[in-house]
Amino acid sequence: xxxxxxxxxxxxxxxxxxxxxxxxxxxxxxxxxxxxxxxxxxxxxxxxxxxxxxxxxxxxxxxxxxxxxxxxxxxxxxxxxxxxxxxxxxxxxxxxxxxxxxxxxxxxxxxxxxxxxxxxxxxxxxxxxxxxxxxxxxxxxxxxxxxxxxxxxxxxxxxxxxxxxxxxxxxxxxxxxxxxxxxxxxxxxxxxxxxxxxxxxxxxxxxxxxxxxxxxxxxxxxxxxxxxxxxxxxxxxxxxxxxxxxxxxxxxxxxxxxxxxxxxxxxxxxxxxxxxxxxxxxxxxxxxxxxxxxxxxxxx
Numbered sequence: 001x002x003x004x005x006x007x008x009x010x011x012x013x014x015x016x017x018x019x020x021x022x023x024x025x026x027x028x029x030x031x032x033x034x035x036x037x038x039x040x041x042x043x044x045x046x047x048x049x050x051x052x053x054x055x056x057x058x059x060x061x062x063x064x065x066x067x068x069x070x071x072x073x074x075x076x077x078x079x080x081x082x083x084x085x086x087x088x089x090x091x092x093x094x095x096x097x098x099x100x101x102x103x104x105x106x107x108x109x110x111x112x113x114x115x116x117x118x119x120x121x122x123x124x125x126x127x128x129x130x131x132x133x134x135x136x137x138x139x140x141x142x143x144x145x146x147x148x149x150x151x152x153x154x155x156x157x158x159x160x161x162x163x164x165x166x167x168x169x170x171x172x173x174x175x176x177x178x179x180x181x182x183x184x185x186x187x188x189x190x191x192x193x194x195x196x197x198x199x200x201x202x203x204x205x206x207x208x209x210x211x212x213x214x215x216x217x218x219x220x221x222x223x224x225x226x227x228x229x230x231x232x233x234x235x236x237x238x239x240x241x242x243x244x245x246x247x248x249x250x251x252x253x254x255x256x257x258x259x260x261x262x263x264x265x266x267x268x269x270x271x272x273x274x275x276x277x278x279x280x281x282x283x284x285x286x287x288x289x290x291x292x293x294x295x296x297x298x299x300x
Contacts (some may be wrong), residue, residue, distance in 0.1 A: 002172050005250050010180020012249050015241060016257040022238045026230060027102070029152025033226045038213040039090035044204030045227060050235035051197035054190050063190050071191055074182035078175050078192065085171035086200060087207060088164040096161025099271050102262035103140055104165030110137060111173030116251060119181060132294030136259040142280055179243075180251050189243035197235060259288045285295030 008016070030039055037045070058065050092101055113133055117124050177194070179185060184192045245254055263285050 005248060008249055008253050010081065012245060012254070013257075015245065016254060017260065019238050019242060020257055020260040021264045022234055023258075024266075025268050026234045027265040028268045029226050029230055029234075032272075033223055036219065036223055037227075038094055038208060038211070040087065040204050040211070041208040041213045041216070042230065043086045043090060044201055044208050046231040046235045047197045047204060048201035049227070049231035050239070051194060051201055052117050053232065053236045054194045054197060054240070057219055058190050058194070064157055064190055065188065065194070069187070070183040072189050074178055075191070075195030076199070077182075078178050078184060079195045079197075081171050081175040081178065081298070082196040082224055083200040083203035085168045086173065086204060088168035088171065090204075090207075092161040092168065094161070095157040101161065101165045101168075101248070104162050105172070106262050107166060108169040108172035108176075108297045109133070109258050111170050111287030112251065113256075115173060115177040116180060119177065128294050132291040133213065134137060134184065134291070135294060136256060136288045136291030138263060139284040139289075139291060140259055142287065144285035169281045176246075176251055179246065183217060186247070187248065189240050192243045193236075193239050196239070196249045259291065263288060 030042055033042055057063065089101065089105065110133060113129075179192060184195075242254075263281075266281060
C-alpha cells in the first residue's frame, strides 16, 4: 500500500502546539490532585471516563467499529503498552523528580523515529532531520538542567525512577510503531483510542486497587473539575485528535513536537505552582524550536 501521509502543514503544526499545551497542563493537574488521588488512580479513572465518552461517540455518530476487522490483536497490544507506560510514570514519580521524569519520558520521539526509520520507507529521515532530533533532545536537557541540579534525591532511588522514565518513553514509542505497522494505521481514530483507554483503565485501576489507592476521602469540587479536565480534554479530545493526525501526517514529524510538551509543562508550573524559571530554559526552548524546524525541513 502506498502511503498517503504527508509532511506537516500550518494546520497540523497549530493543532500539535495546542495539543502539547494541553499535555503540558496535565502534569500540573496530576500534581494538584495527588494529595487526594494517587497518580495511578487518576490515570485509571480518567481513562475509564474517556473510554465511556468514546463509546458514546461511536454509538451516536454510528462510527464503524468491529472486533473482526483485524485490529483486535494490535489494539490489545497498544492498550497494554499504553497502560504500562503510564504505570511506569506513576511508579517512577515515587523515586525521581517530575523534572527527571519529563526529560526521560520525552525521549520517546527519538525511539519513535528510530523504529519508523527502519520499518517504514516513507518515514525515513534525512541528515537534517537527524540533526533536528539531536538539537531538540539537547534543548530539553538544557531546559531542565537547572531543575536536575537542584532536585537532589538518593542516587539509587533516582536511578530507578529515571530508568522507569526511559522505559515509559520506549513504551510510548512502541505504541506509535504498533499503530503505524498494523491495521490500526488505517482504523478509525475512535477505534485506536478505545483500545488504549480500555487497556489503561483496566490495568491501572487494578494496579491502584492492589496498592489500596481507592480512598475517596476529601473529594471536593476542585477534584471533580480536575478529573473532568483530564478525562474530557486530555484523554478524550486531545488523544482523539492525535490519532486523527496520525492517519494523515507522517508520525515521525508529529512525534518531534512532543519535545514542546515538557517546556509547556514548566511554563504551566511557573503560572500555577510558582515554579522558578531560568535563562537555561530559554536556551533549551530555542534549541527545541530549531530542532522542530530541521525535522520538518525535507529536501525533495
